Amino acid sequence: MGSVFGFLEVVINSSTSILFGALGILIMQLAGVMNIGAEGMMLIGAFSGVVGSSITGNVWMGALFALVITGVTGLVYGFCTITMKANQVVVGIALNIFGEGITTTLYRMIFGMDSDSTKVDSFHTVGPFNIPVYIGILMVILLTVFLYKTKCGLQIRGAGEYPKAIDSVGMNVNRIRYLSVVAGSMIIGLGGAYLSLGDLSFFTENMVSGRGYIALAAVIFGRYTAVGTWLAVLVFGAGEAMVYRFQAASIGVPTQMILMIPYLLTVIAVAAFGHKGNGPAALGIPWSKEEKQ
Amino acid sequence: MADMLELRNISKLYGRNYANKNISLTVKSGEVHCLLGENGAGKSTLMNVLYGLTKPDSGEIFIDGSEVSILSPRDAIRYGIGMVHQHFMLIPAMTVVDNIILSMDESSGLILNQKKIAKRIREIAGKYGFEVDPFMKVSDLSVGQQQRVEIIKAIYHDCRLLILDEPTAVLTPRETEELYAIIERFRKENKSVIFISHKLHEVMHVSDVISVLRNGECIATLNKEETDEASLAACMVGKEVSFTVEKEKAHPGEAVLEVSGLSTKGKKGNLAVDDLSLTVHSGEIYGVAGVDGNGQAELIETITGLVKSESGKVRILGHDMTNRTPGEILDQGISHIPADRQSTGILMHESLEKNLTLYDYRNPEYRKGIFMDWKKAKKQAEDMVEKYGVKTPGLSLNIEYLSGGNQQKAVVARELEKKPELLIAAHPTRGVDIGAIEFIHGEIVKARDQGCAVLLISTELDEIMALSDRIGVIYDGRIIGEMDREEATVEKIGMLMAGMEENERKAV
Numbered sequence: 001m002g003s004v005f006g007f008l009e010v011v012i013n014s015s016t017s018i019l020f021g022a023l024g025i026l027i028m029q030l031a032g033v034m035n036i037g038a039e040g041m042m043l044i045g046a047f048s049g050v051v052g053s054s055i056t057g058n059v060w061m062g063a064l065f066a067l068v069i070t071g072v073t074g075l076v077y078g079f080c081t082i083t084m085k086a087n088q089v090v091v092g093i094a095l096n097i098f099g100e101g102i103t104t105t106l107y108r109m110i111f112g113m114d115s116d117s118t119k120v121d122s123f124h125t126v127g128p129f130n131i132p133v134y135i136g137i138l139m140v141i142l143l144t145v146f147l148y149k150t151k152c153g154l155q156i157r158g159a160g161e162y163p164k165a166i167d168s169v170g171m172n173v174n175r176i177r178y179l180s181v182v183a184g185s186m187i188i189g190l191g192g193a194y195l196s197l198g199d200l201s202f203f204t205e206n207m208v209s210g211r212g213y214i215a216l217a218a219v220i221f222g223r224y225t226a227v228g229t230w231l232a233v234l235v236f237g238a239g240e241a242m243v244y245r246f247q248a249a250s251i252g253v254p255t256q257m258i259l260m261i262p263y264l265l266t267v268i269a270v271a272a273f274g275h276k277g278n279g280p281a282a283l284g285i286p287w288s289k290e291e292k293q
Numbered sequence: 294m295a296d297m298l299e300l301r302n303i304s305k306l307y308g309r310n311y312a313n314k315n316i317s318l319t320v321k322s323g324e325v326h327c328l329l330g331e332n333g334a335g336k337s338t339l340m341n342v343l344y345g346l347t348k349p350d351s352g353e354i355f356i357d358g359s360e361v362s363i364l365s366p367r368d369a370i371r372y373g374i375g376m377v378h379q380h381f382m383l384i385p386a387m388t389v390v391d392n393i394i395l396s397m398d399e400s401s402g403l404i405l406n407q408k409k410i411a412k413r414i415r416e417i418a419g420k421y422g423f424e425v426d427p428f429m430k431v432s433d434l435s436v437g438q439q440q441r442v443e444i445i446k447a448i449y450h451d452c453r454l455l456i457l458d459e460p461t462a463v464l465t466p467r468e469t470e471e472l473y474a475i476i477e478r479f480r481k482e483n484k485s486v487i488f489i490s491h492k493l494h495e496v497m498h499v500s501d502v503i504s505v506l507r508n509g510e511c512i513a514t515l516n517k518e519e520t521d522e523a524s525l526a527a528c529m530v531g532k533e534v535s536f537t538v539e540k541e542k543a544h545p546g547e548a549v550l551e552v553s554g555l556s557t558k559g560k561k562g563n564l565a566v567d568d569l570s571l572t573v574h575s576g577e578i579y580g581v582a583g584v585d586g587n588g589q590a591e592l593i594e595t596i597t598g599l600v601k602s603e604s605g606k607v608r609i610l611g612h613d614m615t616n617r618t619p620g621e622i623l624d625q626g627i628s629h630i631p632a633d634r635q636s637t638g639i640l641m642h643e644s645l646e647k648n649l650t651l652y653d654y655r656n657p658e659y660r661k662g663i664f665m666d667w668k669k670a671k672k673q674a675e676d677m678v679e680k681y682g683v684k685t686p687g688l689s690l691n692i693e694y695l696s697g698g699n700q701q702k703a704v705v706a707r708e709l710e711k712k713p714e715l716l717i718a719a720h721p722t723r724g725v726d727i728g729a730i731e732f733i734h735g736e737i738v739k740a741r742d743q744g745c746a747v748l749l750i751s752t753e754l755d756e757i758m759a760l761s762d763r764i765g766v767i768y769d770g771r772i773i774g775e776m777d778r779e780e781a782t783v784e785k786i787g788m789l790m791a792g793m794e795e796n797e798r799k800a801v
Contacts, residue, residue, distance in 0.1 A: 145404070149404050149405050149407075150404060151394060151395070151397075151405060154391050154395050154405075155395065157386075157387065158384050158395050161384045161386050162382075162383075164382060165382040165383060165384050165395070169370070169395065170345070170365040170366040170367030170368075170370070281385070281386065
């Protein structure tokens with residue numbers, strides 16, 4: 001029995017960063033802006049969290065710093081995709097490459113080339129988990145209420161489904177999208193910060209290692225609802241927890257095969273549920289108020 | 294008392310063309326005012342100006358005698374103007390209530406009270422004599438129901454002037470009658486309606502006052518009593534038009550399309566096409582009359598290979614084409630003008646040129662080695678635009694920015710220029726103006742005279758009667774009556790369309 005609880009604990013712990021990432025992506029994509037760049041955003045969040053925490057010596061200031069920096073990143077992402085109407089897949093991939101480059105460079109500049117990672121103040125645990133885990137679960141509930149029971153939530157979903165209808169009653173589609181992108185990016189950044197300031201208390205290069213993509217897969221697998229996304233995230237978290245289990249048990253399967261589990265689950269989930277029709281109808285299509293000839 | 298609405302000298306330029314040129318008109322309270330005109334005459338532009346979606350270059354708007362500035366739909370709604378667009382402004386993935394909430398200015402409290410608003414929606418619907426389930430998803434509603442949701446949206450904002458942009462284009466005859474009843478109710482409450490249309494008979498039916506627009510100008514404003522359909526038509530196109538299609542007697546050849554015992558399941562799982570048989574010969578137009586939703590869509594989809602049949606056979610030019618792929622079927626020399634042009638007829642986000650030359654990549658004539666001969670394709674597109682009178686500022690413009698009628702002309706041009714053996718035409722003139730209807734009908738007859746077999750599906754009885762050589766009436770998935778054009782009368786077809794078969798009528 002104890003081992004079951006132990007397993008669940010690992011599942012929830014290892015899935016929290018993905019949960020934040022996925023909820024952030026969910027908000028953005030519901031508003032109609034595709035986000036392939038969550039991986040880069042999470043890395044930036046993880047790094048700036050460590051920087052903030054190491055400067056101030058306070059993990060919450062670190063988290064706040066991560067929120068601000070990823071919020072600015074979101075603003076830039078929004079400028080490229082909403083105002084300049086650049087291809088959202090291309091900008092997203094660029095963001096991933098940029099995120100990896102900038103965090104690696106700055107990390108080496110600030111913390112030096114030592115192989116020893118600098119330890120910083122990290123989140124405290126309350127009961128079995130640390131505080132952000134509870135925030136994540138609370139956010140699933142709040143987001144569900146927000147998206148279905150507030151006018152603002154309806155507007156976000158409307159902007160992603162049929163922006164013309166939103167425009168026809170005099171609301172500003174692009175403003176709604178900007179707000180969603182910035183808010184979503186901040187939540188994604190928090191997911192990154194949880195990685196470096198949660199279980200660990202240091203930054204390593206490329207530490208997000210695919211969680212941004214897994215988060216995107218969770219949104220699709222979860223059929224674009226907050227609760228569905230959470231359940232999907234737990235499935236992926238279970239995959240990651242299994243990795244630890246199998247590695248510890250040394251059952252004679254090559255490590256590489258075991259490490260594949262979370263990614264394999266992602267591929268299967270997206271292949272099975274990624275068909276069009278689930279997502280917002282206007283996803284990835286920039287909005288312009290062009291007039292008929 | 295001042296007029297409810299007055300538009301004074303509204304002008305709007307697009308490029309070098311006037312979409313609206315010094316248009317003035319007044320609408321009184323309790324008046325149904327029709328805007329009549331061909332596609333591209335400037336009706337929608339004028340209404341978009343009034344509704345704050347388009348900024349005019351000059352002109353003033355007066356409401357109840359005082360000048361107002363309407364910069365966004367928000368302003369329009371505040372002045373009591375509601376608009377039902379031709380393409381509905383509803384979010385399909387959301388419920389009726391959520392759609393209404395989205396259009397509201399105020400919101401009481403942070404958390405929405407959907408039940409309270411649903412109650413108000415039911416009240417409004419009840420008052421206007423129809424029913425709507427506020428918690429249904431819009432995508433699950435019929436087109437007619439969706440339109441009513443749009444009307445409720447307007448009423449919810451206490452609208453005193455309702456703009457209906459071609460409201461009957463998507464409705465079945467029965468739904469049209471129900472819409473007329475709603476309009477009548479508006480008139481009784483001393484509210485005004487602006488009704489945009491290019492259908493003469495409905496204009497004569499619903500309106501009190503008719504303004505005719507042509508090429509962006511208001512040609513005439515007439516009271517209904519002072520005018521009739523013929524003079525309105527003349528006003529609209531600038532020349533007298535005849536509603537009959539000039540054609541020689543048909544010389545049918547061998548069978549091109551043979552459908553026998555065909556059954557296909559519909560979306561709800563029932564048999565939408567039920568043991569249906571018909572034959573179309575080369576050189577004849579076979580018209581399928583019937584009320585929309587009696588299996589026409591499924592019949593076409595099965596013939597063109599878009600859905601699989603349960604049983605029965607489709608033979609084209611003697612080959613068994615049952616349940617083959619659309620590509621294989623099109624290769625038999627088939628053209629298809631689909632009923633819903635926006636979803637299956639055109640690529641909305643592609644240029645007019647790409648849309649016109651969509652099939653050319655399969656044609657060796659348009660190939661240079663392994664590459665497309667774009668010059669030739671462009672030439673072909675230019676010729677089509679010229680021949681079919683597609684109004685556009687350029688070939689490279691995305692087709693989504695053309696008016697509905699011009700999109701339809703582009704589809705017709707592409708399909709007819711393929712020189713098909715069999716043409717399947719569903720509502721070929723839907724949303725197209727009179728001048729263009731005449732032209733499209735002429736082209737279909739020309740194709741017939743060159744030996745093309747034509748399967749015409751239309752809910753407009755006028756169109757069936759004008760074009761067909763033989764007429765079959767579809768009811769509940771079956772052809773329940775078939776006759777030569779000479780034997781057909783409106784009464785006879787009308788009875789069949791209502792589902793009364795030959796023997797039943799004899800019994801009556």
